[in-house]
Amino acid sequence: MACPRSARRMRAFYPSQAPPSVPQNLTYRNRGRMFSSTNRLGFRSRVAAGLIAGLSILAGCEHALTTESTRGLAPELPRLVVNPGDYVKIYVHAFQDDWELFMGDRVTTGLQTVPNVVFIYTTAGDGNQSATYWQYRERASQAAMDVLIGAGSWTCANQAIQAHQIWRCVKGGAVAYFMRLPDGAPSGEGYSGRGSMAMLRDGQQATLAALDGSTTYTSWTDFYTTIRAIVDYESNNQAAPFVEVHAPEYDRTANPNDHPDHLATADAVHAAAGTRSWNLAWYVDYQTKNLAVNLTQAQHDLKQAVFYAYDNFMGAGGYGREQWESDYQAWLSRTYVRTAISTPPPPPATPTNLQAVARSGTRIDLTWTDNATNETGYYVERAPDVAGVAGTYTQIATLASNSNSFSSTALSSNTAYWFRVRAFNATDVSAYSNQTSATTFLVPAAPTNLQGQAISTTRIDLTWTDNATNETAYLLERAPDNAGVAGTYAQIASLAAGSTAYSNTGLNANTRYWYRVRAATTTDSSAYATPTSVTTQQGPAAPTNLQAVVISATQINLTWTDNATTETGYTVERAPDNSGAPGTFAAIATLPTNSVSYSDVAASPNTRYWYRVRDFTALDVSAYSAQVNATTPPLPPAAPTNLQAQGTSSSSIDLSWTDNADNETGFLIERAPDNAGTPGTFAQIASVGANVVAFSNTLLNPSTRYWFRVRSYNSAQNSAYSNSANATTLAPPASRTDFFIHAHQDDWELFMGDRAYTSVQVATKVVFVFATAGDGGQNSAFWQTREQAAQAGIASLVTTGSWSCAAQAINGHSIRRCTKGKAVTYDMRLPDGAASGEGFSGHGSMSELRDGVRPTLAALDGSTTYASWADLYGTIRGIVDFESGNGSAPYVEVHAPETNRTTNARDHADHWATGDAVQQATVGRSWNLYWYVDYQTQFMTINLTQTAHDIKQLSFYAYDNFMGAAGYGRNQYESDYQAWLWRTYYRSQLP
Numbered sequence: 001m002a003c004p005r006s007a008r009r010m011r012a013f014y015p016s017q018a019p020p021s022v023p024q025n026l027t028y029r030n031r032g033r034m035f036s037s038t039n040r041l042g043f044r045s046r047v048a049a050g051l052i053a054g055l056s057i058l059a060g061c062e063h064a065l066t067t068e069s070t071r072g073l074a075p076e077l078p079r080l081v082v083n084p085g086d087y088v089k090i091y092v093h094a095f096q097d098d099w100e101l102f103m104g105d106r107v108t109t110g111l112q113t114v115p116n117v118v119f120i121y122t123t124a125g126d127g128n129q130s131a132t133y134w135q136y137r138e139r140a141s142q143a144a145m146d147v148l149i150g151a152g153s154w155t156c157a158n159q160a161i162q163a164h165q166i167w168r169c170v171k172g173g174a175v176a177y178f179m180r181l182p183d184g185a186p187s188g189e190g191y192s193g194r195g196s197m198a199m200l201r202d203g204q205q206a207t208l209a210a211l212d213g214s215t216t217y218t219s220w221t222d223f224y225t226t227i228r229a230i231v232d233y234e235s236n237n238q239a240a241p242f243v244e245v246h247a248p249e250y251d252r253t254a255n256p257n258d259h260p261d262h263l264a265t266a267d268a269v270h271a272a273a274g275t276r277s278w279n280l281a282w283y284v285d286y287q288t289k290n291l292a293v294n295l296t297q298a299q300h301d302l303k304q305a306v307f308y309a310y311d312n313f314m315g316a317g318g319y320g321r322e323q324w325e326s327d328y329q330a331w332l333s334r335t336y337v338r339t340a341i342s343t344p345p346p347p348p349a350t351p352t353n354l355q356a357v358a359r360s361g362t363r364i365d366l367t368w369t370d371n372a373t374n375e376t377g378y379y380v381e382r383a384p385d386v387a388g389v390a391g392t393y394t395q396i397a398t399l400a401s402n403s404n405s406f407s408s409t410a411l412s413s414n415t416a417y418w419f420r421v422r423a424f425n426a427t428d429v430s431a432y433s434n435q436t437s438a439t440t441f442l443v444p445a446a447p448t449n450l451q452g453q454a455i456s457t458t459r460i461d462l463t464w465t466d467n468a469t470n471e472t473a474y475l476l477e478r479a480p481d482n483a484g485v486a487g488t489y490a491q492i493a494s495l496a497a498g499s500t501a502y503s504n505t506g507l508n509a510n511t512r513y514w515y516r517v518r519a520a521t522t523t524d525s526s527a528y529a530t531p532t533s534v535t536t537q538q539g540p541a542a543p544t545n546l547q548a549v550v551i552s553a554t555q556i557n558l559t560w561t562d563n564a565t566t567e568t569g570y571t572v573e574r575a576p577d578n579s580g581a582p583g584t585f586a587a588i589a590t591l592p593t594n595s596v597s598y599s600d601v602a603a604s605p606n607t608r609y610w611y612r613v614r615d616f617t618a619l620d621v622s623a624y625s626a627q628v629n630a631t632t633p634p635l636p637p638a639a640p641t642n643l644q645a646q647g648t649s650s651s652s653i654d655l656s657w658t659d660n661a662d663n664e665t666g667f668l669i670e671r672a673p674d675n676a677g678t679p680g681t682f683a684q685i686a687s688v689g690a691n692v693v694a695f696s697n698t699l700l701n702p703s704t705r706y707w708f709r710v711r712s713y714n715s716a717q718n719s720a721y722s723n724s725a726n727a728t729t730l731a732p733p734a735s736r737t738d739f740f741i742h743a744h745q746d747d748w749e750l751f752m753g754d755r756a757y758t759s760v761q762v763a764t765k766v767v768f769v770f771a772t773a774g775d776g777g778q779n780s781a782f783w784q785t786r787e788q789a790a791q792a793g794i795a796s797l798v799t800t801g802s803w804s805c806a807a808q809a810i811n812g813h814s815i816r817r818c819t820k821g822k823a824v825t826y827d828m829r830l831p832d833g834a835a836s837g838e839g840f841s842g843h844g845s846m847s848e849l850r851d852g853v854r855p856t857l858a859a860l861d862g863s864t865t866y867a868s869w870a871d872l873y874g875t876i877r878g879i880v881d882f883e884s885g886n887g888s889a890p891y892v893e894v895h896a897p898e899t900n901r902t903t904n905a906r907d908h909a910d911h912w913a914t915g916d917a918v919q920q921a922t923v924g925r926s927w928n929l930y931w932y933v934d935y936q937t938q939f940m941t942i943n944l945t946q947t948a949h950d951i952k953q954l955s956f957y958a959y960d961n962f963m964g965a966a967g968y969g970r971n972q973y974e975s976d977y978q979a980w981l982w983r984t985y986y987r988s989q990l991p
Helices: 043-054 098-102 104-113 131-149 197-201 220-234 260-275 286-290 297-316 326-332 747-762 780-795 846-850 869-884 909-921 935-939 946-965 975-981
Strands: 088-093 116-123 155-161 164-171 174-181 243-248 279-283 337-341 352-358 364-369 377-386 394-400 405-408 416-424 436-439 448-454 460-465 473-482 490-496 501-504 512-520 532-535 544-550 556-561 569-578 586-592 597-600 608-616 628-631 641-647 653-658 666-675 683-689 694-697 705-713 725-728 737-742 765-772 804-810 813-820 823-830 892-897 928-932 986-989
Touching (some): 088 098, 088 104, 088 220, 088 260, 098 104, 098 326, 104 116, 104 131, 104 243, 104 297, 116 131, 116 220, 116 260, 131 164, 131 174, 131 297, 155 220, 164 220, 174 220, 197 220, 197 260, 220 260, 243 260, 260 279, 286 326, 352 416, 352 436, 364 416, 377 405, 394 405, 448 512, 448 532, 460 512, 473 501, 490 501, 544 608, 556 608, 569 597, 586 597, 683 694, 737 747, 737 909, 747 892, 747 928, 747 946, 747 975, 765 780, 765 869, 765 909, 780 813, 780 823, 780 946, 804 869, 813 869, 823 869, 846 869, 869 892, 869 909, 935 975
Parallel strands (some): 088 116, 088 243, 116 174, 243 279, 892 928
Antiparallel strands (some): 155 164, 164 174, 279 337, 352 364, 364 405, 377 394, 377 416, 416 436, 460 501, 473 490, 473 512, 544 556, 556 597, 569 586, 569 608, 608 628, 641 653, 653 694, 666 683, 705 725, 804 813, 813 823, 928 986
């Protein structure tokens, strides 16, 4: 058989430099110990034999590689026999020839005294070539080890380390681990899109897979802790002086211009050693060729023997030889290393001076002195009072580092509780603080026997029984009647302690009102008394057909129909406008009997007024007429001043200004790019309403300077411009995970699309969670197409990578999870609840699970069943914790439908249920939350710029066109969809 065609491997070389001085805080030394004739490994004779004829025994092709098609079925090999007190040396490097070139003399001398040695190769060293090439490199490294450990054969099999399958080879007391991660290339960016250790370390990719497909490392932490686990496994969990780990130097000053894979391997070992006590040896690599020769001839020959064994094997395989290149010869004459001992952190100091103060009948506040400097956080524990001493303690909170206070809530009234606190870090906990106790306040007793009596058309008198002894006030609330039940209550009076009566005046005639009352202290409130309802007396007939006509900028004329026969006169009332609704009405005129008109000549320009009229007798008043409004025309507005701009994030700048006009319709906001410290060409980016004095410009580029100016306008004309102001956006955060959680596959595009675009620009990871299959009662082909269409919408924003999907276990449930670049999707596939919230074909809905109509809810694909509403929202919480690595604000943002039914009226039942589930999931978490209005936005004012609209349209059209191409029609031409694309309304809720 012919040998494989020669192909040179790839390694980065850096320009020659003058030998730098060794840093003063590092000690580099070479070991010149010679081998004795009684060495039990017989090293001297083997090296001599290996040097004969350039290790000619490797010159042929008889070392051809065998395939590993059954390697996953091979049983694990026994671990090294390491008894307490046995020494183990571990050599960790990136490529198969690295230890020979940079550590070779240290390895050979170390083998004379230590029976157990472990080699860990982090990459496949593939150089973007075929599997045959990097498998040949692995066998060549074994040939180099053979020079040291003598005759015998290697036995190899998969070894499970921290849930990862790693190729492990054993020969005598030597072990080799081949982790087979992709070669990072001299650039550190890898080949063919496979990534690299450096990209995993720097957060440029979320995961990194081995080239042979045996395993995937889900994070940088997962990777370096796997190296730590290998050392623990092979050393029988020993520490220094019995464990000695050798690796590349991580200090870039001492080890400059090294290969990115060398430095990433060094960083991983450095991190792995953080919680262990090992003897460490850090080696300079490529840079040694620029340092002084520091090896004896004998030491040089030791390194040359093992490297030539590797290199001759590669040459015999048709891959050429590198032993004659000057860089390699230079490396063989030099070894620079410094030693250190890794010491795990001590336990944190104990907190002291724990104090507890009752704040209410349900809350006790704790404070303590934080004495620790190395804690990860604090555990807070609470115990019931048992005859004046603490009962059994239970942990109630885990707090962040540097915490020194906590509020314990949801406690029982007039009850004693005990508390204690201790600090913790990654390896230990402190002793407990002193224990202390406090007793919650006594909540006042609730009033009873609430009764009411209508005295007139505008007055109801109330009485009740005072049962409390410690109240400081009584709080009285009233609600309108809503089809025979109470509407929303609002407080109308705060009365003195001991009060048992109240007269409610200013009411409407023939109108039913509901009342409730409760006792209160400065900290607590009792339960409510049983509500009661009373209807006011019938009054005279109300006027109708009220109309308002604008006469001038200062005059509005009113007319109405007089329906009364017994009135004494009429009262005209006016109210200012409050965002499209009347503010507080006040009387502006009292007119004689039979009046049917009035001229309001005290109006202000450019002002909207609301009017109502009612008649009165000596004892009563009628109901009000219908309300009407009219707006006087404006005068030209005054120009705004004091414009200020401030960068608030990597994509937004906040503006504020002084509003000097009292008759503006609104403000026009203009922006210009920076042109060498001056504004470029201004262009209008937004308009805001009257009296608005602030604006947030979003969707900007990070670290970029922008200029702004503002002017007011009305129907008459525009004002002059304000001053120009500039600001620079912030740099993007190092790592952030954003979540967009909604019911159906096209919801995020329609109601959150522009915000999702911003997240893709600045967040490290963007996760889309679809609670339902969005099946609409149709077959699986339909909702599976919707999932693909949603991926098309996401792909319009995330253009790198390709989609990869698999089942993910979350909270005991198997959920379909797909990834593409920084994008992640979860398809929970719960049944569509329909607009009614009752679902299709008896499948049920999230609303029915939430409301207790059904005890469980199954996914449409049969993959899982949620045992309760708490199980469902707990799974959503689990998704956020899993994908964010249990992160918190400001590095976790969660976007979901608005749960307030008033703000988010007329929404789909699945939207509300999704919002309710997310709201429940936030309990016990600290996330930045954003709640979005959905269907209701079509009735709200346009608030997006053309750019923001186009971003939403891009992602929605990608979804909609995919559905259309699959034969399911398109929605993009419908008016409500177009309206949604022009509006995004949300509120933020920050911890």
